[in-house]
Amino acid sequence: MEIYYESAYIKEFDAIVISCKERKDGKYDVILDRTAFFPEQGGQSSDIGTIVDENGAEHNVTHVSIKNESLADSCENLEETLNESIAVIRHVVDTPLTEGENVHGVIDWAHRFSNMQQHTGEHIFSGIVASEYSYDNVGFHLSDTEVTMDYNGLLTSENIRDIELKVNRAIWENVPVICEFPDEQTLRSLNYRSKKELSGDVRIVTVKGYDVCACCAPHVEHTGEIGILKVTGLQNYKGGVRVNILCGKRALEYITSQQQIVDELSRQFTTSFDNIISSVKKLSSENADLKGELSATKEKLIEYELKEIPSDKENVILVKDESTDGNSMRKIVNLLSQSHDGFCGVFAGTDEKGYKFVFSSGQKKKDLNEVIKVLRENFGAKGGGNAQMIQGSLSAIEISDVLEKIEEL
Ligand SMILES: [Zn+2]
Known part of the structure; x- marks a missing residue:
């Protein structure tokens, strides 16, 4: 029996253990005759908490699931013949309980209340999206780390800001939220949101003036309890959009973490909050200019260095430090191959961390397939290329051994 339908505010309850079975992961699946633990369903993660046994020992409830099945299958020790399909709620508990004992369940209220707020x-957000844009909420995910909704239509950042403000107005108005199972006739007359066709008892959650929706989850009684709703993300998703939101304490924590980042940036740039963006842009443009200057200087340096190498030297293979990037390496081998006959190559890295390499065949167009073969077979190199150009990498190695081997070719 689901006590969470009686009231979302029942935090503790008494129950009897109907069954307790060990799971493959060493934990236990516990079925109670009644429970206030809301199981994972409809995109929402389950309640957590504890079950206190007759001796006062606490057993952690780490997950709760619900599944339609024959109760007789899962509780052989029940006298009654229960062959019809019934929703079975299982509590994953880390230590075993005794079948038949009286226990006391305690829900982690901070966790549950946060889920209710989110x-x-x-619901209010999706109700406004439905009434103003006629989009359906086609996906919902509520976990301990994120809350996302998927809508089957596009929303712009401006739309989102407008909906966010309207949801927060609904929060400030503190309107009642009513959860009920209407009779069939009333249900037929209601215009409510639902992800699928429903039959039998349908639970309707009404946020007065904002939304009517079929839903099985616990909700706050008045919208003011939500505290605040903040949209934290918007992206295009499957032809529509995915929206991330946070409510209540989670929203406050998010805003605090963002504020800490802004404060730290203010300190780093020794500027006020509203000058941070221009300071970052200035820094980034200065950095791009410096990179350009550095690269031009490096190229000049390379040209001077290469001029020092006698042009009658056939194979020229240089070893540079790990700061030498791919562009510089290609530049070096291109310049070398214009004035030398043999293999022109460069290794960049260290013996401890390994090397990247680029080779170009010189004026005599010596076949580099020979070099890559030696590098692969003798030194486990990764990479490839063709007869005129090869590139790749070597893991930690004595580079002098590699150079010796290539000289033998
Ligand atoms: Zn819902």
Whole structure:
């Protein structure tokens, strides 16, 4: 029996252990005769908490699931014949309980209340999206780390800011949230949101003036309890959009973490909050200019260095430090191959960390397939190329051994 339907505010309850079975992961699946633990369903992660046994020992509830099945299958020790399909709620508990004993369940209320805040916030948001844009909420995910909704239509950042403000107005108005199972006739007359066709008892959650939606989850009683709703992300997703939101304490924590980043940036740039963006842009442009200057200087340096090498030297293979980038390496081998006959190559790196390499065949167009073969077979090199150009990498190695081997070719 699901006590969470009686009230979302039942934090503790008494129950009897109907069954307790060891799981493959060493934990235990516990079925109670009644529970206030909301199981994972409809995109929302489950409640967590503890079950206190008759001796006062606490057993951690780490997950709760619900599955339609024959109760007789899971509880052989029940006298009654229960062959019809019934929703079975299993509590994953880290230590075993005794079948038949009286226990006391305690829900992690901070965790549950946060889920209630996020979920009611989502309903108001989706209700406004439905009434103003006629988009459906086609996906919902509420976990300990994120809350996302998927809508089957596009929303711009301006739309999102407008909806966010309207949701927060609904929060400030502190309107009632009513969860009920209407009779069939009332249900037929209601215009409510639902992800699928429903039959039998349908639970309807109404946020007065904002939304009517079929939903099985616990909700806050008044919208003011949500505290605040903040949209934290918007992206195009499957032809529509995915929106990230945070409500209540989670929203406050998010805003605090963003503020800490801004404060730290203010300190780093020794500037005020509203000058941070221009300071970052200035720094980034200065950095790009410096990189350009550095690269031009490096190229000049390379040209001087290469001029020192006698042009009658056939194979020229240089070893540079790990700061030499791919562009510089290609530049070196191109220049070398214009004035030398043999293999022209460069290794960049260290013996400890390994090397990147680029080779170009010189004026005599010596076949570099020979070199890559030696590098692969003798030194486990990764990479490839063709007769005129090869490139790749070597893991930690004595580079002098490599140079010796190539000289033998
Ligand atoms: Zn819902």
